[in-house]
Amino acid sequence: MTNGHVNWLIMPLGYQPITKRCPSCETKKLFLPSGTFRVNAQKKTLDVWNIYKCEKCDYTWNIDIHERINTNKLDPDVHQRYLHNDLDEVRRHAYDYSLLKRNNAELGPTPPYDILGPSPYALSGVEQLSITIDFEQVIPVRLINILTRKLCLSRSQVARLLDEGVLVGLTPADLNRKIKHSLTLHLNLARLYQLDLPFVNTPADVEVS
Ligand SMILES: [Zn+2]
Structure with a gap:
């Protein structure tokens, strides 16, 4: 044997799409990561979002990744990847189904x-x-x-x-x-x-x- x-x-x-009513297209559309993060710093706390875009227009929707997280609690390498719009990091978050669920994102078709x-x-x-x-x-x-x-x-x-x-x-x-x-x-x-x-x-x- x-x-x-x-x-x-x-x-x-590609990315896991999200389906959502686009206020600009006035109909349900697929939203995909735009390839950029938004990072807001306020003293020692950070908010980080993964920015999604309507597939048809430029309407954007933010997925919360971190809400008021203390900078000490964030891995400095990860922080840098957010600041430099690292595409591997975008991809990793696009497939984080628990994160999408926390954001009440309705999933589009499996890629x-x-x-x-x-x-x-x-x-x-x-x-x-x-x-x-x-x-x-x-x-x-x-x-x-x-x-x-x-x-x-x-x-x-x-x-x-x-x-x-x-x-x-x-x-x-x-x-x-x-x-x-x-x-x-x-x-x-x-x-x-x-x-x-x-x-x-x-x-x-x-x-x-
Ligand atoms: Zn749209």
Whole structure:
């Protein structure tokens, strides 16, 4: 029995949009980070916002990151990143779902994402494969959507992998659960090839989120 291991990295593209009524467009629009922070300093306290912009016009909306925080309590490096509009910091906050929730932000659609890492079919001679799924930024994606894409199988075919003992240690409910942290799956590749499944291409845009 030959064992193998691969890592898949979920890499969301762009930012998590927010949906909100734009007073200027007078209708509901998507809002995205503008790429700038606003920092207000008053003596020893700071207010920091991530500035969002309507996708259609220049109307802005501020997401509170820190409200009256003492400068001593803020990591000086982070403070500098706010002052210099560091885009990694903007991105990190754009995917901070608890922060968005605290701001009562209504989420727009989950952004598209890449799944970096080798296809199991590219591995020769591996019979038992463990796959670790990690996130560059944690986005709410269902395990089934990752598997259909990466295995080029339909949803019903992936469900069948459970019944056939190809995907081990998972339940049908696990497949439909939104993943919130990294996890490792076990795939019996030797068994998968015995099933002789017709592979399908499942474009990303047919995913059910
Ligand atoms: Zn607008």
